[in-house]
Amino acid sequence: MTVKIFGHKNPDTDTITSAIVTATIEKELGGDAKAYRLGEINKETEYALNYFNVEVPELLESVNDTDEVMLVDHNEFQQSADGIEQATITSVIDHHRVANFETDAPLYFRAEPVGCTATILNKIYKENNIEITKEMAGLMMSAIISDTLLLKSPTTTKQDEEALHELSTIADVNYETYGLDMLKAGASTKDKSAKTLITGDAKSFDMNDNHVRIAQVNVVDLEELFERKQELTEEMQKESNEENYDLFILVVTDILASDSRVIAIGENNTVIERAFDVALDDNEALLTGVVSRKKQVVPNIEKAFKSLYE
């Protein structure tokens, strides 16, 4: 049976490339595997796949109880394929917190607290003595650049840095020049609708029974986006009503300045003030030095929610 490999919904560069790279590793190890995506790829990922001349994976609508699957770059079921509860999960390779995940049987589950799934995949290549092609090196390199914002994010570990150096040598690409071009390709917001901006890289979290949605947009020009604040807020409000979010946060991250400005919608949006010791002004606040949803935004808001209920 062909094992289906995929990353999270609202795919980013690490999720798409990790599915492709993991399928390549599985095939090298004698397995039968195919990479999929759970949604449209973004401009940044498109840039990376084009550059290294690798095809976009096929779209997967859902999975069912006849499927064997491997999850990369996520484990929480609400971020995974529809029907994931029914599928047989044989393997997980991830670098996020573990939550809302459950299997009936033992499996291979490998999560490490590094900045990027590709950093773990680079290790798996070495552990199995498989040669890394230029294309696969290029994809893993792109994933590390994307997830660590060119090693500037606080999620960056020494392992990510070393992996990026190794991989850029194999890919024979200057990662700084390439990386800036790749990030900029994904950072223009002009030709994106408000809906695309708030759904493009959004994840759902369950925090003390609050249904929390956190979307992130990386930009090189904060003003370009905040000129459209009213339009964005209306779109967030609309989606919040439709999906019953208790809190919807849009994190707009300036990847050059390494700061984020957030818009927070919802009755208890003041949890943001508690989480980051800031004051909301018209549902908006500047979070100095905050660039990572995983390492900064989610844990701080989670702590703030917990303290509210204690």
Added chain:
Amino acid sequence: MTVKIFGHKNPDTDTITSAIVTATIEKELGGDAKAYRLGEINKETEYALNYFNVEVPELLESVNDTDEVMLVDHNEFQQSADGIEQATITSVIDHHRVANFETDAPLYFRAEPVGCTATILNKIYKENNIEITKEMAGLMMSAIISDTLLLKSPTTTKQDEEALHELSTIADVNYETYGLDMLKAGASTKDKSAKTLITGDAKSFDMNDNHVRIAQVNVVDLEELFERKQELTEEMQKESNEENYDLFILVVTDILASDSRVIAIGENNTVIERAFDVALDDNEALLTGVVSRKKQVVPNIEKAFKSLYE
């Protein structure tokens, strides 16, 4: 800070020795770590620790939000230390299904579908080029013998078999002679109370909102135990009432014949008939070829419950 390392409640040989071995590895890697146990050790574990002259770990009553912990041989919170939700879990090394586990932050989580945690620890030793002492080899060897019933359980993988051979060479012990003695040391039920028998190696599971308790006793003489069936059933009934179990199963495994006889208490105990295609007679059934709670008992009952609710 000293990291606290422990296995599951109702400790067995793999859980106790894996805590000791992992603490040893952590210290070799420059960390500060200490092994604990969450309950009384059983006769089998006592035999192994005595044989290799290793001290029994200290009892841990509970953990709290100031603790950093590593879990071995389990991940489900209901099998872990009281207060585990509050502690910071930095690492998990396990070979069970993943469920009822959640962290706020990324962590090192390594689960592999092998027969024993010690098999993974043996790999970690090799990956880090740490020399294995005779004592540590003896403990890991004991864990593999215990979890795989001397390689006879269907949970046994090629990796467990290879690890057992490697480790018995290092420990300089004939694993078959030693293993049989160790298993027999744990298998006598004569001097154990009914309460000890049904709580000694028992785990709780949440299956479609049913609170399921599954205890296992390894014996070399089934009749010795079933002469006390009424006493055992009354004790199970009493604990079921106190703890509100929907289903309480006692799995009595004949480690020489590789079969199990079960007693199942609870309103929906007929789920056993559906799970194993057997007929209960006075709450009792023989499960031919069934020796593994993890690989045979739990997944079959879980499937039977799921089919009930579909």
